[in-house]
Amino acid sequence: MELAAVARIVLRVVHAVAAVVWLGGGLSYLLAVRPLRRGSGPEALELAQRAQEGFRRWSMAATALLVGSGVALMFDRLSDGRGTGGYVALLAVKVVAGGLALWLAWSVRPRRAGRARRARWAFGSGWVILALGTVAYVLGVLLSVLYPPDPGAGFR
Structure with missing residues (x-):
């Protein structure tokens, strides 16, 4: 098996695992965590904040891996000329859905100024972010099925 084929497989696995970590989180x-934030008492709020902070590091790493591996896979697949018009259209929808989910997740983080208003928006948009991320994930699975197999990958 060629080194390029191994690199493609590694990129696909990294991309899929990072997406699962991001969506699962x-x-x-x-x-x-969100129900804990609404729980009674300062202990519940503190526990929720610690859980959220702990996952934030994983989320940022998953985001970096998603974007990095996604860009590499996109250029690899589009540069060989085997991607069809349908593939490109699905890829565009996936990129828009995933990009919007990532942007919304970043933009709704509570900040010092206007914390209550942003936090309320975050609670209302959480399901939208998750739905957009899920659409991107499902389209990614579909794209991996539609994309012609790599003849050098050794899978026949």
Whole structure:
């Protein structure tokens, strides 16, 4: 198996795992951490804040890996001329959905000024962010099925 084929496989695995970490963290936040923030008492709020801070590092790493591996995969697949018009259209929708999810997730982080208003928007948009990320993930799976197999990958 050629080195380029191994690199493509590694990039695909990194991209998929980073997406699962990002989506799983979002789901965990919506179902477990967010209810804690609404819980009674300062202990519940402190626990929720520590959980959120702990995941933020993983989320930032997953975001960097998603963007980096995604750009590399996109250029690799589009540069060989095997991508069809349908592939490019689905890829464009995936990039827009994923980019919008990442932008919304970044933009709704509470800041010192206007914290309450932004936090309220974050709670309302959490499911939208997760839905957009899920659309991007499902389109990624579809694209990996539609893209012609790499003849050098050794999978026949």
